[in-house]
Amino acid sequence: MITRRQFNKMTAVGFLSVANPGYISSAIASMQKIRIGQIGTTHSHADAKIETIKKLNDVFHLVGVVAEDPIRQKEAAQKKAYREVQWMTEDELLNSKNLDAVVIETDLDQLISTALRCVNAGFHVHIDKPLGKSYSELENLVNIAQVKGLIVQPGYMFRYNPAFEFCVKAVKERLLGDIFEIDGVISKVIKSERRQKLAETYGGGMMLLGCHLIDILIAILGKPDTLETFRQQTFAENDRLYDNELLVFKHTNAISSIRSTLVEVAGQQRRQFVICGTKGTIEIKPLEPPQLFLAMEKSRGNYKEGYQSITLKKMSGRYDEQLLDFAQLIKGDKQPDFSMEHDLLVHKILLEAAGFI
Numbered sequence: 449m450i451t452r453r454q455f456n457k458m459t460a461v462g463f464l465s466v467a468n469p470g471y472i473s474s475a476i477a478s479m480q481k482i483r484i485g486q487i488g489t490t491h492s493h494a495d496a497k498i499e500t501i502k503k504l505n506d507v508f509h510l511v512g513v514v515a516e517d518p519i520r521q522k523e524a525a526q527k528k529a530y531r532e533v534q535w536m537t538e539d540e541l542l543n544s545k546n547l548d549a550v551v552i553e554t555d556l557d558q559l560i561s562t563a564l565r566c567v568n569a570g571f572h573v574h575i576d577k578p579l580g581k582s583y584s585e586l587e588n589l590v591n592i593a594q595v596k597g598l599i600v601q602p603g604y605m606f607r608y609n610p611a612f613e614f615c616v617k618a619v620k621e622r623l624l625g626d627i628f629e630i631d632g633v634i635s636k637v638i639k640s641e642r643r644q645k646l647a648e649t650y651g652g653g654m655m656l657l658g659c660h661l662i663d664i665l666i667a668i669l670g671k672p673d674t675l676e677t678f679r680q681q682t683f684a685e686n687d688r689l690y691d692n693e694l695l696v697f698k699h700t701n702a703i704s705s706i707r708s709t710l711v712e713v714a715g716q717q718r719r720q721f722v723i724c725g726t727k728g729t730i731e732i733k734p735l736e737p738p739q740l741f742l743a744m745e746k747s748r749g750n751y752k753e754g755y756q757s758i759t760l761k762k763m764s765g766r767y768d769e770q771l772l773d774f775a776q777l778i779k780g781d782k783q784p785d786f787s788m789e790h791d792l793l794v795h796k797i798l799l800e801a802a803g804f805i
Contacts, residue, residue, distance in 0.1 A: 481509040482775050485541045487562055488554030489515045489524040491576045493603065493767070497551055498529045500767040507775050511544050512536035516554060542569045549599075549778055552576060556649050560585045563600070567593050572778050574771070576603035578659045579795050581804050586795050590788045599777045599784075601770075602791055604663040608769035610760040611738035612664050615723055615730055619668050623748065624725025627669065630697075630704035631722045632661035634735070635715030643689045646710075652679060652690025653708035655802040661706045661721060662801075663794050665697065667786065668723065669704065671793055672697040677801050682711050695801045737763065 484501060488494055501508050512534040515521030524530045541547065542565070549572040552563050560580035563573045567589060579586050579602055593600045606612045618624055634657045638646060650656045654677075666672075680692040691710035696703070709715065720733035729743040740758045747753045763769070776782045799805045 481505075482507060482548045482778055483509050483511050483544070483546050484549045484551065485511045485513065485536070485544065485547060486551040486553055487514040487538060487541065487566070488552060488558070489513070489520055489530070490555050491553040491559075493576050493605075494553035495524075495527060495529040497553055497576070497767055497771075498533065500765055500771055501551070502529075503765065504768065504771060504775075507772065510534075511547055512541050514538045514541050516558070538565070542566065542571070547571060549573065549774070556581065560589055564589050564592070567596065567598055567600070570596065570598070572599040572601075572774075574601045574603060574774050577605075578655055578798055579791070581799065583792070583796050583799055583805060587792060590792060594788065599774070600788065600791075601774045601777065601784075602663075602786075602794075603770070604660050604794075605766060605770060606660045606664055606735070607667075607786065608767075608773060609735070609738055610763065611732045611735070611740045612721070614740060614758065614760065615664070615721070615732070616667055618730060619723065619725075623728060623751070624723060624730065625727030625745075626701060627723060627725045628702050629722075629724040630665050630668065630702065632658075632665065632706045632720070633708075634658060634661050634719045635707070635709040635712040637713060637715060638689075638691065638710040643683070643687045643691075643710075647687050647689035651802045651804070652693050653710045654679075654690075654693040654695060654706070655798060655804075656708070656710070658693065658695065658706050658708035658801070659794070659798050661708075662695070662798055663786075664721070665704060665706060666790065666794050666797065669697070669699050669702055672699050672797070674698040675797060675800060677803075679803070690802075693801070736766065 486498055498513065501510050510533065513530065514536055515524055521535060550566045551574045552559055553576050554562050559575055563575050566573050590600055619627060646656065676696045678694040679690040681689060682691050689710065693708050695706045717734055719735040721735065723730045727745045731741045732738055738760055740760055741755060742751060742758050743755045744751050744753050777784060
């Protein structure tokens with residue numbers, strides 16, 4: 449249940465654990481667990497986050513869960529993910545003894561206001577994506593958290609995907625040379641009964657799904673010089689959902705795109721992310737579970753000339769590394785891989801793309 453980085457930091461048990469793997473569990477058990485709660489059960493990632501927290505019980509102690517209202521609590525209580533959890537009110541959770549952190553899994557419109565109450569109460573927060581619909585509200589939250597020395601971790605899930613970790617590292621080490629193009633696609637089919645609600649809340653697919661790839665693109669290329677948005681409503685006669693969106697980024701030496709649709713048959717299988725440089729290309733397809741291919745102009749290090757498949761470390765779960773990273777940040781074992789300035793830039797770009805600013 450630990451990452452390689454955590455393992456390396458446990459220098460006192462590193463050698464012993466190689467000879468006796470069972471020693472790892474006892475060593476982790478002796479570490480102080482992070483006391484964590486969750487507010488919200490309605491976000492699409494809420495159930496999986498609870499399951500991940502419960503699975504990582506060597507690292508986290510789940511204090512309790514707060515539902516948005518009694519009806520949603522009753523609905524959530526029927527699900528396997530919420531078996532044997534302690535249901536609480538928000539006041540009860542935020543006044544729990546020795547609480548360290550809160551995971552925010554509400555509807556989009558309540559994410560930032562809920563996180564602000566938690567930060568003002570002195571707790572670190574993990575906020576699921578995207579980070580609300582207001583730039584100024586997020587900026588205010590970030591500023592308060594910085595003054596209080598608290599962690600605000602966004603729920604952009606591909607930061608901890610081994611394929612995307614490979615990408616970011618490869619670009620930093622200039623394995624691909626100068627980057628001149630990035631193209632990402634992240635789509636699916638939305639059921640008809642969800643379309644109106646998504647139109648009212650998210651506006652379209654870029655806000656709902658594209659945010660994950662925008663996060664990685666900006667991590668690689670930084671702030672774009674220009675941004676151009678193309679949006680269409682496939683069923684405009686029925687609802688106002690922008691279900692076909694394309695975002696084009698212009699950087700000094702690169703032109704890139706992120707596409708997200710909500711009407712693509714088997715869209716999950718065609719999700720992909722491609723980075724092209726003057727010395728090589730990386731292609732990730734599918735994104736989950738990730739498969740990565742590398743094309744090299746010339747051999748370099750462990751990579752040969754030409755097209756090749758890269759073996760990635762196996763993921764134990766979509767959110768495991770994300771929450772383990774959250775734990776490391778809370779404990780002060782590392783510095784954030786993504787700055788708050790990065791998070792604010794990504795959010796501003798996303799809001800512009802979605803027509804909210």
